[in-house]
Amino acid sequence: MIDFLQNTLDGLALGSSYALLALGFTLIFGVLRRANLAYGPAIMLGCYCATWAYLKTGIGLLFLALIAVAGSTLAGVYVERLCFAPHRKGAAAAAMVASFALWMQFEELATLALPRHLYAFPALYAGGPLSLGRLTLRVESLVMLVAAILVCAALWRILYRSRFGTAVRAVIDSPAAAELSGISVSAVSLQVFALASAIGGLAGFLIVSGNEQVTPMLGMWSTLKGMLAMMLGGLGSLPGAIAGGVALGLREAHSQWYLGPQLRDFIAYLLLFVLLAVRPPWMNTRSAY
Amino acid sequence: MDEYAIGVLTNIGLFSFVALSAWLLLVAGELSFGQQAFFGVGAYAAGIGTAMLGWPLPLAALAAMALGAAAAALVGLPTLRLRGLYFTMATLAAAEMLRILFELFHWQIALGDERIGPDGTQGFRGIRWMLERGIEPLDFLAMVWILLIGVMVIFLRVENSRLGATLRALGHDPELARSAGIDVDRLKLGVVAAGGALAALGGALFAHHNTYIEPRNFDIMLGVHSLAYGLIGGLGTAFGPLLGVVLDIGVLEATRSLQGYRMIVFGGLVAVLLVFRPRGLLDERVVHWIRSRA
Structure with missing residues (x-):
């Protein structure tokens, strides 16, 4: 029982990082109906900028977080302009492959700047884990959980309580109708890309400072996990992205404990495959690009 | 020809x-992220055929193709009705499942004083049918290209x-194709x-060229x-994927002077190219223009 509770707690912490990644992914998907393969690599590039700054100057964590977020946002904007803005009408395959090409670019940039396979990243919190009775909880996980909740709340405010949010939701509903009512779809896409990449950058910073290391694999990992969580939660729905992320985290923590890492991943893909084949009602399989 | 050129x-x-197999699905209107898994199935099947069961390569390659087709059909059947990103993700999920199965696949037999066969993440070494038959790299190159020309x-x-x-009708609009009397499901399954x-x-050929394969290859x-x-x-002709491979592997190898900046240059070029030619260099329009001249 105590194992089960501990796994659930670990799963929640892991799930909140997936939920953050999925939120960014889903925002982009909702507005553009395109999968951005360079989403994770942009986050990785931001984290590499922070690592580079840390190695050169040794500045504090808060600055590193800002650099990670700023770096990811800039990379995201670059991806939007080069891969998605030109392919807004049709050509979904071209947009996806172009974003893959930029992924390759980002990965090479990162390894050029910092050629070793693995770099240490300053820890978010130096002390040991908190104990709650017989359960333990890492402070990093707690920060991740709180950050996920805060980002969700802020995002909700932006999307449902601001002019910009109204425009974003209008574009999600129908880009043509939004354009006709005077919304610049191009500008909204760019802003949403920047916002999503900033959320991703924050998630990336929390993940690498929690793990106390950074590798180029972070790029592919973030894209895959964000995409998986988004698919599990239905497609293009923000509450769904959070639910999908948490569900993915819980399932991973439990199956890792009972079955080991290889079967853990196998089950993740099997679940996704079966869900896609069976198409439960919350997965609207008609609406993908 | 020197060894290096033969290798390239x-x-x-x-x-x-x-690349041709991914292109075939692309023409039929679907993006597959899963063709690498069937490449892997072929590599493992043919390796087991020649190195462990003592089959000749042609037989092993045929068995590999049958197994690859069966695996693809098995993935294709439950995903026939999926469109767009859903199909793409389903193929990715299936391919990753197969890759993990390769990682869990242990089956070795003793041959002489060594053990041969797939050994999980350690890979599968000793696929030496070419070396044992004394087939030179140049002969192998000729074999690969003759087969490729046959396929072309x-x-x-x-x-x-x-x-x-x-x-092409299916790739253009499956609903329209269906209403024109095309059996879309059967055609798609055949394509897959x-x-x-x-x-x-x-x-199968890759395994025998490298003599060593591991799950990470796929x-x-x-x-x-x-x-x-x-x-x-380009989507206009089957020469498209070939041109893509030549540009990537050819350009990558030719620009070794750009070592370190290769993917930065190439990645940027691809993204810019797709802005102007979203259906590739040899798209339908270019192919039509060339045909009308010929």
Whole structure:
């Protein structure tokens, strides 16, 4: 029982990082109906900028977080302009492959700047884990959980309580109708890309400072996990992205404990495959690009 | 020809098979992130055939193709009705499942004083049919390209046939194709199985070229590359994916002076190219223009 509770707690912490990644992914998907393969690599590039700054100057964590977020946002904007803005009408395959090409670019940039396979990243919190009775909880996980909740709340405010949010939701509903009512779809896409990449950058910073290391694999990992969580939660729905992320985290923590890492991943893909084949009602399989 | 040039040309040939299989699905209107898995199925099946069961390579390659087609059909059946990103994700999920199965696959037999066979993440070494038969790299290169030319001849013949037109109709709009009386499900399943067989043939040759394979060879990077080859080269003709492979492997190898900046230059070029030519260099319009001149 105590194992089960501990796994659930670990799963929640892991799930909140997936939920953050999925939120960014889903925002982009909702507005553009395109999968951005360079989403994770942009986050990785931001984290590499922070690592580079840390190695050169040794500045504090808060600055590193800002650099990670700023770096990811800039990379995201670059991806939007080069891969998605030109392919807004049709050509979904071209947009996806172009974003893959930029992924390759980002990965090479990162390894050029910092050629070793693995770099240490300053820890978010130096002390040991908190104990709650017989359960333990890492402070990093707690920060991740709180950050996920805060980002969700802020995002909700932006999307449902601001002019910009109204425009974003209008574009999600129908880009043509939004354009006709005077919304610049191009500008909204760019802003949403920047916002999503900033959320991703924050998630990336929390993940690498929690793990106390950074590798180029972070790029592919973030894209895959964000995409998986988004698919599990239905497609293009923000509450769904959070639910999908948490569900993915819980399932991973439990199956890792009972079955080991290889079967853990196998089950993740099997679940996704079966869900896609069976198409439960919350997965609207008609609406993908 | 020096050894280096032979190696590059062989690689171009080998990866053309998997690029063609991704291109075939692309023409039929679907993006697959999963062709690398069938390449892997072919590599493992053919390796087991020659190195463990003592079969000749042609027999092992045929078995690999059958297995690749069967695996692809198995993935294709439950996903026939999926469109767009859903189909793409389903193929990715299936391919990753197969890759993990390769990691869990242990089956070794004692041959002489060594143990041969797939050993999980340690890979599968000792696929030495070529060395044992004394087949030179140049002969192998000729073999790969003859097979590839054979495949290309089939592709170009299909292109000008009723089947080719049906395929393009399916890729253009499946609903419209269905209402025009095309059996969309059967056609799509056929395309998926043919793609699987083609990728498996490439994998079988790859295993015998490298003599060593491991699950990591068949990860998503290979899948996305194959897809990119078809799209860069162009959707208008089966020469498209070949051109994509030549540009990537050829340009990458030719620009070794750019070592370190290669992917930065190449990645940027691909993204810019797709802005102007979203259906690749040899798209339908260019192919039509060339045909009208010929």
